[in-house]
Amino acid sequence: MTETDVRSYLDALAKPRGSLGRLEDIAVRLAVTQRRIDARTRPRRIVLFAGDHGCVSDGVSAWPSAVTGMMVATILAGQATSSALARAHDCPLRLVDVGVFGPRIAAAPSFFRDARIGDGTASLAHGAAMDVARFDAAWQVGAQEADRAADDGAALLIAGEMGIGNTTPAAALTALLTGVAAAEAVGRGAGADDAMLAVKSQIVADAVARAAPLLSTDPMRAIAMIGGYEIAAIAGFFARGAARGATLLLDGYVATAGALVAERLAPGTVAAMIAGHRSAEPGHAAALAHLGLDPLLDWHMRLGEGSGALVALPLLDAAAAVLNDVVRLDAIGAERAD
Ligand SMILES: Cc1cc2ncn([C@H]3O[C@H](COP(=O)(O)O)[C@@H](O)[C@H]3O)c2cc1C
Numbered sequence: 001m002t003e004t005d006v007r008s009y010l011d012a013l014a015k016p017r018g019s020l021g022r023l024e025d026i027a028v029r030l031a032v033t034q035r036r037i038d039a040r041t042r043p044r045r046i047v048l049f050a051g052d053h054g055c056v057s058d059g060v061s062a063w064p065s066a067v068t069g070m071m072v073a074t075i076l077a078g079q080a081t082s083s084a085l086a087r088a089h090d091c092p093l094r095l096v097d098v099g100v101f102g103p104r105i106a107a108a109p110s111f112f113r114d115a116r117i118g119d120g121t122a123s124l125a126h127g128a129a130m131d132v133a134r135f136d137a138a139w140q141v142g143a144q145e146a147d148r149a150a151d152d153g154a155a156l157l158i159a160g161e162m163g164i165g166n167t168t169p170a171a172a173l174t175a176l177l178t179g180v181a182a183a184e185a186v187g188r189g190a191g192a193d194d195a196m197l198a199v200k201s202q203i204v205a206d207a208v209a210r211a212a213p214l215l216s217t218d219p220m221r222a223i224a225m226i227g228g229y230e231i232a233a234i235a236g237f238f239a240r241g242a243a244r245g246a247t248l249l250l251d252g253y254v255a256t257a258g259a260l261v262a263e264r265l266a267p268g269t270v271a272a273m274i275a276g277h278r279s280a281e282p283g284h285a286a287a288l289a290h291l292g293l294d295p296l297l298d299w300h301m302r303l304g305e306g307s308g309a310l311v312a313l314p315l316l317d318a319a320a321a322v323l324n325d326v327v328r329l330d331a332i333g334a335e336r337a338d
């Protein structure tokens with residue numbers, strides 16, 4: 001199933017050629033990645049990966065790490081933004097703890113998985129955030145989630161994240177993997193003030209300077225040094241999801257950092273990706289441009305949790321409806337005039 005096949009199919013439907021604009025581009029991406037003209041957006045799934053970050057104690061976030069665990073509890077209670085949007089758009093949700101600080105969840109609903117690899121990462125401000133073994137373990141957790149979703153028939157996958165401090169490793173990975181300067185990659189995340197932003201910028205610049213020399217010889221180690229259990233898990237989720245023939249809908253800056261990692265370590269994964277939106281985080285545009293992706297929405301959202309992807313999801317439903325439910329021009333007895 002090539003792009004040309006899908007365009008010819010769309011051109012034969014009861015509508016002028018190209019009249020659905022970008023909706024046709026989405027239809028092409030769905031059909032090519034799923035290798036079928038009747039591509040689907042159901043079954044679908046959002047998997048939220050949660051992890052904590054040692055660098056929060058270095059002053060990079062406006063919020064304490066304890067908020068990660070509070071938001072995990074809120075998602076478990078079905079009361080987070082991601083919970084509301086997933087319900088509104090009929091998208092089953094799973095939540096995976098890959099490295100939250102604090103006590104483990106004792107009794108949890110079946111959509112929760114305890115796959116904790118560490119009690120938060122070490123701070124990337126003082127050395128490696130994690131070693132390669134832990135990076136690989138987090139990647140495997142994400143890959144297992146993609147396998148599980150694919151085994152359940154999922155055609156469309158969304159990854160989201162929860163982890164106070166995670167816009168710092170996201171910025172460092174963006175700088176490392178796209179080559180933009182640290183100062184352009186950092187943003188205010190969940191509300192950092194000017195002083196925090198300056199600290200964050202310096203920490204990102206230093207971490208990238210330490211990791212960059214390793215990138216060409218040992219990319220996995222360079223990426224692990226910067227870290228993020230949830231980002232590594234998202235990368236494994238995307239790489240395996242693409243290999244299993246699912247379409248991947250990207251969220252914001254942090255999920256896109258996972259996408260950059262996936263494409264670096266599993267080249268070609270990008271072919272399965274659709275960018276749901278452009279986050280208000282200033283580095284997101286560079287990350288998307290590096291992947292060659294044009295975001296569907298630019299709504300100044302800056303939450304994460306998969307929220308931007310969930311808001312864009314109905315656009316993919318519309319593209320799938322066109323592929324599946326529109327009659328052919330010849331079937332209604334009309335001939336092309338365009
Ligand atoms: C209540 C709350 C809910 C969130 N949901 C997602 N994030 C988002 O903000 C955090 C990243 O921003 P930073 O790097 O500045 O800490 C991550 O948890 C991300 O998922 C939240 C943040 C907060 C405070």
Ligand SMILES: O=C(O)c1cccnc1
Binds near residue numbers: 251255
């Ligand atoms: O775009 C994101 O992923 C994002 C932005 C701000 C805070 N957390 C996540």
